[in-house]
Amino acid sequence: MAKYDLDTLRHSTAHLMAQAIMELYPDDKVQLGIGPTIENGFYYDIDMNKKLSDEDLKIIEDKMKEIIKRASPVVRHEVSRGEAIEIFQQRGQALKCELIRDIPEDEVISYYTQGDTFFDLCTGPHVEKTSEINPFFKLLHTAGAYWRGDQNRPMLQRIYAACFGTKEELREHLTMLEEAKKRDHRKLGKELELFIFDPVAPASPFFMPKGAMVYNSLVDFMRRIYKIYDYKEVITPQVLDVDLWHTSGHYDKYKENMYFTQIDEREFALKPMNCPCHMLMFSHHRYSYRDLPLRFADFGRLHRYEKSGVVAGLTRVRTFCQDDAHIFISAAGIQDEIRTLMDMFFFGYEHFGFKKIKIGFSTRPEMRVGSDLAWDQAESALKAALDASGREYFINEGDGAFYGPKIDIQVSDAIGRYHQLGTIQLDFQLPERFDLKFTNVNGELERPVVIHRALLGSLERFIGVYLEHVGGAFPFWLAPEQAIIIPVKNELHLEAAMAFEKKLKKLGFRVRVDDRNESMGLKTRQAQTGKIPFMLVLGDKEIDEKTISVRKYGEQKSEVMTQSALVSSFETLDLEKIPVALRG
């Protein structure tokens, strides 16, 4: 049993790093901000004149190890507020003084010293001497971070570090980071020729033929799900009069993030979301309770002017497509619909092989619209539906949208990272703004509630997440190229290869003959690095016996099977593109 828990060790290591920096750079006005522990280690926010580089991190690490050997005692002091401010002021630690001032009046202030050079405000606990700190840490990188997370305050230098209780855990974590780098969807997207970016359209992907194949397969998959769950797809305009965005409220709240265009002296905006279009469509028709829930699905292209610093690969882009839908429903129907949605979402995620799924329930935020009564109803309906689903969820107090509470769904990828995908949001504000009504069972006009929901989130983001999840190796039904056929000798076997290709193509499979004048070694290598699910080799033997040599992606060996057996196994695999409930 270790003497200290991991959190204490990490925290003490953070102090150790701060001390190392103070000792190494005495003339750079080092001021300590905060240095909390985080999931895999810790960070420390530091203000200093010198800009730290990656080389400096190595020097700091060495210094830290030296201080460990020194075995300096770590001592806790408890003083009054005034004394604490004086002590930290003397040492030029203005940031710490600010923190002390924010501590409630009556509390005793604790701080720690380590040897003679180091002072830090902290409640502890800590190790008793620096030699008790283990060396299983690594300083990873520096980045800017606003003091106290406020973009109007100065930017400090944040140093991130990994820190663990054992050497193995540290190594495992560093290996995971390496693995994450290899799986980076931006790298894979380029290597597998899925998409490109160009400065002419910042943060906007161009999907190459293979990427478009994946994109369209995902849309196709969603359309099939929509058949089961009774969604009606609609198609809506890209460019709409700003009046619409005034009505919806988006103009006031999000105009900084919208694209505008003027023509015939009218101002238009490129749509950043589909909802107002769907509200408009609902209002153009007098619907009855018999029509509800009415589900409008839309794969419309959206444009949002995201700030330059926030865009990243496919995960945050300026043009994207959601698997968007809006459900118009009576307040009484919410709970059932949410339950149905949860079924549908989990069905979808499991289909993609996401096993660990986290559900977050976000409640009313401080800045909100709508009456408390309406919020009470909406929250309790969501909660009841979640409880009824029997799935675990956690509550994000105050994290809801300004127009209603929401459910967010995160999935864990193959290397344990969570990504937000789906969202289900209740909205009683847009129906109000668009004055939506339906005729209820008593013949009276009633205001519907709207549910915004997306399962994949955005196609772009989902492709990024999924690429990293599968490491670029798509399952058969999603692979842009499902099989590659290699003739052993072009002169002798090309004809048979092309005949087989034609046969598979007629059955709807995506196959290609590699007819280049290259060695089998090279073709094999490229079939593997291209992560094509099946490599099929045809030579004399196979042609004579109507068989084919089959090597699956990731396997070292090939097996020989009859051509008809291969075809039927392709047919079975390809069924995965069709949700179970729709299979004949």
Place this chain on the structure above:
RNA sequence: GCUCUCGUGGCUCAGUGGUAGAGUACUUCCUUGGUAAGGAAGGGGUCGCGAGUUCAAUUCUCGCCGAGAGCUCCA
């Protein structure tokens, strides 16, 4: 938007105050091959864009654009 880093053939990257190189990809030829790179030749770059310093800038300085790591934000 803010802080830091980066930007050299399609891709991955060397390199230099005297206007550029490798590997790979591409084209052609040779090779007729049995499961992760057979051989050769060839074409391809105003070194992100603009200004400044200099006899001379891809190299140094500034500005802009784009990308990355974070922060703030994310309808």
